Amino acid sequence: MHNVLKQLFIILVISYFASTQSISSESIKSLFSNSALNIESSSLEIIDSEKKAIFTGQVRISHDSTLLATDNLTLLYSFDDATGDIQVQKITCEGNVLIEYENQVITSAYAVYDAESSQLVFSEEVLISRDEGNAIKADKVSIDLNTMRIKMNSKSRVKAFITPNR
Numbered sequence: 001m002h003n004v005l006k007q008l009f010i011i012l013v014i015s016y017f018a019s020t021q022s023i024s025s026e027s028i029k030s031l032f033s034n035s036a037l038n039i040e041s042s043s044l045e046i047i048d049s050e051k052k053a054i055f056t057g058q059v060r061i062s063h064d065s066t067l068l069a070t071d072n073l074t075l076l077y078s079f080d081d082a083t084g085d086i087q088v089q090k091i092t093c094e095g096n097v098l099i100e101y102e103n104q105v106i107t108s109a110y111a112v113y114d115a116e117s118s119q120l121v122f123s124e125e126v127l128i129s130r131d132e133g134n135a136i137k138a139d140k141v142s143i144d145l146n147t148m149r150i151k152m153n154s155k156s157r158v159k160a161f162i163t164p165n166r
Contacts, residue, residue, distance in 0.1 A: 039055060039061050040059070040060045042058055043055070043057055044056075051077050051079075053075040055072065056071075057071070057072075059093075066100070066101040067098070067101070068097075069096070070093035070094065070095060070096060070097045070098070071095030072094045073092065074091070074092045075088060076091075087115075089114075090116075092111075092112050093112070097109065097122065103130060104128070104129065106127070106129075107125070108122040108125060110122070111123075118145040119142065119143070121140065122140065122141045123140045124140075125139070126139065126140065126141045128141065132163065134162055137154075137160075138153060138154045138158045139155055140153045140154070141153075
């Protein structure tokens with residue numbers, strides 16, 4: 001009986017993460033792609049000499065059905081000389097980070113997206129939840145958006161809460 005429960009748990013965890021990754025890859029990449037974003041904040045400071053935009057106060061970014069909210073967001077950018085388009089280089093979110101997409105939510109204190117390396121890192125009290133009753137809690141979550149390799153670390157222990165489909 002113990003082996004059957006263990007195997008069932010392993011199957012649930014694998015199927016949970018497999019379905020999470022396929023949605024996460026597309027949704028996260030689309031939010032941070034160079035397509036049009038709707039950005040709102042209490043204030044905006046642009047430091048053109050540093051190619052930096054600093055959004056402060058209840059920052060909200062929406063793209064299709066994906067939402068990113070945070071207290072403060074710093075965006076580093078460059079210009080494509082050929083087209084004149086702005087290219088996102090790096091996004092740093094500080095304070096009350098929330099990403100919602102489809103039936104998933106990620107919260108943390110900090111998040112950094114690096115476009116060059118296609119890395120997304122969440123830190124401090126990271127909680128990833130999907131549907132009701134499914135969640136993972138860690139101190140740090142690193143996602144390679146090219147391979148969708150996800151690494152989770154905690155000072156104490158990474159915790160996963162899995163509820164089987166009814």
